[in-house]
Amino acid sequence: MSSTRRAATLPVAFFDRPAEIVARELLGTLVVSTAGSRTAGRIVETEAYLGRDDPASHGYRNRRHARNEALFGPPGTWYVYLSYGMHWCANLVCGAEGQASAVLLRALEPVNGLETMRERRGVTADRQLCSGPGQLCQALAITRDLDGALMERSAVKVFGSEGAGPPPAVVTPRIGITKAADWPLRFVVEASPWTSRGVPAQ
């Protein structure tokens, strides 16, 4: 094989593992949205939600309803929901089908289509384009349209970084939740300037 391989979309097997493992290994991968004008960003912050045994998970105690149906789908499925009635949040389902565990995308380093992102976000500062789960969905035009779609076949794909492994990461408690708030399931690229605000000072 050639030494210059092209990065490929992450296979289903990548997601068929515990969410905390996937959350860690998603750091450094590239999210490419072809919903409208092409935009892309590198993942710098994620959170794992562990499904039926995680009080903070939408799949806690196997609660199923129309809104979170995608969460119970096969690994590699997008789960997109509306937060606080205003902001979309994008997750990738992990583990076996029915387990309802997933990884929330919390922040990206903007890589492509920054001008499009600025228009969609209504801001000019690069730091404010994708530094939050709601922000990155707006920048990449991610809405309910993506909910339930398999990543590989959807308008928003995730590409692995060939060669280099994930960058050094810091693990912290999850942000903005009240239940199981102390569980160390948030993963942040070390010293990245692109993470969401609210990073614990520590």
Next chain:
DNA sequence: GCGCCGATTGGCT
């Protein structure tokens, strides 16, 4: 049916 609350954000004190 009603009221509360949330995996957020941005503007204001």
Next chain:
DNA sequence: GCCAATCGGCGCC
């Protein structure tokens, strides 16, 4: 640091 905006799901009983 505090808080309103805004809407869908949930528990209530």
